Amino acid sequence: MKKCYTWLVVLVMMMTQLVSAGEIEPDKLTQGKWLNRSDGYVPNPVGQSNDTVKRYKTITFKDDFTFSMDSAKNRYSGHWSISGNKIIMTFNPKHVVHYSINTDPDNLQSGYMTTDDTIRLGIRTGTQQDGKLVLSDGYTYKNNTAAVAGLKNFWEFTGFANAMPGHFVMLFIGIIFIFLAIRFHYEPLLLIPIGVGILIGNIPMFQAVDFNLKLGVYEPGSVMNILYSGVVKGWYPPLIFLGIGAMTDFSSLISKPRLMLLGAAAQFGIFATFLLALAVGFAPPEAGAIGIIGGADGPTAIFVSSKLANGVNVMANGETVKNLIGPIAIAAYSYMALVPVIQPPIIKLLTSKRERRIKMKAPRAVSKLEKIIFPIVGLLLTAYISPTSLPLLGMLFFGNILKESGVTRRLADTAGNALVDTITILLGLTVGASTQADVFLTSDSILIFVMGALSFMFATAMGLTFAKIMNWFSPNDNPINPMVGAAGVSAVPDSARVVQEMGLKEDTSNHLLMQAMAPNVSGVIGSAVGAGILLSFLM
Numbered sequence: 001m002k003k004c005y006t007w008l009v010v011l012v013m014m015m016t017q018l019v020s021a022g023e024i025e026p027d028k029l030t031q032g033k034w035l036n037r038s039d040g041y042v043p044n045p046v047g048q049s050n051d052t053v054k055r056y057k058t059i060t061f062k063d064d065f066t067f068s069m070d071s072a073k074n075r076y077s078g079h080w081s082i083s084g085n086k087i088i089m090t091f092n093p094k095h096v097v098h099y100s101i102n103t104d105p106d107n108l109q110s111g112y113m114t115t116d117d118t119i120r121l122g123i124r125t126g127t128q129q130d131g132k133l134v135l136s137d138g139y140t141y142k143n144n145t146a147a148v149a150g151l152k153n154f155w156e157f158t159g160f161a162n163a164m165p166g167h168f169v170m171l172f173i174g175i176i177f178i179f180l181a182i183r184f185h186y187e188p189l190l191l192i193p194i195g196v197g198i199l200i201g202n203i204p205m206f207q208a209v210d211f212n213l214k215l216g217v218y219e220p221g222s223v224m225n226i227l228y229s230g231v232v233k234g235w236y237p238p239l240i241f242l243g244i245g246a247m248t249d250f251s252s253l254i255s256k257p258r259l260m261l262l263g264a265a266a267q268f269g270i271f272a273t274f275l276l277a278l279a280v281g282f283a284p285p286e287a288g289a290i291g292i293i294g295g296a297d298g299p300t301a302i303f304v305s306s307k308l309a310n311g312v313n314v315m316a317n318g319e320t321v322k323n324l325i326g327p328i329a330i331a332a333y334s335y336m337a338l339v340p341v342i343q344p345p346i347i348k349l350l351t352s353k354r355e356r357r358i359k360m361k362a363p364r365a366v367s368k369l370e371k372i373i374f375p376i377v378g379l380l381l382t383a384y385i386s387p388t389s390l391p392l393l394g395m396l397f398f399g400n401i402l403k404e405s406g407v408t409r410r411l412a413d414t415a416g417n418a419l420v421d422t423i424t425i426l427l428g429l430t431v432g433a434s435t436q437a438d439v440f441l442t443s444d445s446i447l448i449f450v451m452g453a454l455s456f457m458f459a460t461a462m463g464l465t466f467a468k469i470m471n472w473f474s475p476n477d478n479p480i481n482p483m484v485g486a487a488g489v490s491a492v493p494d495s496a497r498v499v500q501e502m503g504l505k506e507d508t509s510n511h512l513l514m515q516a517m518a519p520n521v522s523g524v525i526g527s528a529v530g531a532g533i534l535l536s537f538l539m
Helices: 002-020 146-157 165-184 188-201 223-232 236-247 251-255 257-265 268-279 284-295 298-308 325-337 339-350 368-385 387-405 409-433 443-472 482-488 494-506 513-538
Strands: 033-041 053-061 066-071 074-083 086-091 094-101 112-119 123-129 132-135 140-144
Touching: 033 146, 053 146, 074 094, 140 146, 165 188, 188 325, 188 409, 223 298, 223 325, 223 409, 236 298, 236 387, 236 409, 251 257, 251 368, 251 513, 257 443, 257 482, 257 513, 268 284, 268 443, 268 513, 284 298, 284 325, 284 443, 284 513, 298 325, 298 387, 298 409, 298 513, 325 339, 325 409, 325 443, 339 443, 339 482, 339 494, 368 387, 368 513, 387 409, 387 513, 443 482, 482 494, 482 513, 494 513
Parallel strands: none
Antiparallel strands: 033 053, 033 140, 053 066, 066 074, 074 086, 086 123, 094 112, 123 132, 132 140
C-alpha cells in the first residue's frame, strides 16, 4: 500500500512538471515584453567603487521570429525558434564600443578611451515555468505589457532611480559653495561656477559599461566632456595666467624687490606638502601635484595635476598614476576662497601687537620704462631657471607686456576681461562637474583636503616667519611689517586684502595694501616656478 502512495506522488509530480513546462505557445511568447531585474551591473566605468547596481534586462519576441534583448540599454538581436518545450535563441554578432580609463596621452578623449569589439553571445535556450521564462543563462523573466515595461524603462532613466548617498553629499557641498560665495563673498567668481558644476556633475543619471548617453563630464562626446578637456589637457590655466598678467600691476614689486623673498619663502609650503604626501603613501608624481596646493594658486594646481596626476601617465614601475585633478582643484580653490578665514588666526598667533602696528614706507613711483622692462626680464630669467614653467609664466608676462606697453590696450582689455571671465566660467563649471560622487568621494580626496589645509597654513607661517627675520635685519627707518609675509601665498589679491584689513584694525592709519601686493604677486611667480621645478623632476 505504501508503495502505491509513493508511485502516486511521483506520477502527480511528473504531470505537474509536464503542465508547468509544456510546449511553448508562440502567441503567448510574443505578447508584451519579458523583464528581469538583477544585480551585477557596474554603474560607472570610470569610478573607483566596486559596488554594482540592479538593472532591467528586457527581451522582446516578434511574430517574424526575430527578437531583441536590451541589457544595460545595449541591444542584442537574433532569431528564435521552438523545439518541443524549449525556445532556442540564436544571437547575431554585435559590434560594440568598450569604454575604459584613458591610458593614451595622445588620445584627445578625456576620461575614457574606446576600443571596438564584436560580441558573440551564441545560442541560449529557455523554458516556460509557471508563466515565467527561464533561460539557460540562469535568469528568470516575467511577462509585462508594453506599457508597464515602458514605465519601468522610464523610471530607470530618472535621477531618483540612480541616486546614491554620495550624490546627496556632493549636492550639499555644492550648495555650501554657492552659499559661501553669496553670503560671505568668498571668491564668488570661482565658487559659484564650481558650486553649480558640482550640482551638474552629481545629477544621478543612468550609466553602465559600454553605454554612453553623452551627458556626463566623463562620457566622450558630451558637451561637458569636450569642455573638460581644457582641464585635462591643461590649457585653461595658461589662459587664466594671460588674463592675470593683463590685470596685474607689478609696480609695488619693482619698487620693493626685496619683498620678492617673502613670495619665495611662502612656497616652502609646496615642498613640505610634497614630502608629507610621499610619507602617507602617494606616488612621487601624485605627491608633486598635491604639494602645489601649498601655493594657494588654483590654475597652477590644475596645470600641474593635469601633467602629473591625470590618470594617464604610466610610472617606471608600470603603475598608472591616479586621476587627482578634481580633488586637487577643489581643495586649491576652496582654500583660496577661505583666505579671510584661515590666515587671520595664523597671523595673530605668530605676530605681536607691536609688530602688527609697524608702518612701512610707501612704494616709490615706478617709471613706465621699468614696467616694460620687468616682464621681459622676468620672462627670460624665470624661463631659463625653469623652462617647464613657461606655459604659465610666459603667458603671465605676455599679458603684462600687453598692459604696460600702452599700444595694445584692446588686447590687454580682452585678455583681462572677456577672455579671463570666459575661461573662469568654463574652468569652474567643469572642475565642479568632475566631482562625480563615485569618482570624488574617496579616501584620497579626504587626505588631499587635509594636506591642502596643512600646506596652506604652513605656507602662511613660513611667509610670516621669514618676514620677521627680514625685519630684524632691516634698518630702523625702513622696517617690514611681518604681516605682509602672509601675502606671499599666491591668492591674489585676497591675501593682500587680509593684511590691509588687519593693519587697519590695529591702526586706522596703517595702510599695507600696496606693500602686501609685492609678495602677493611674487607668490604667483614663485608658485609657477615651484610647479616648473616639480615638473622637471617628476614628469
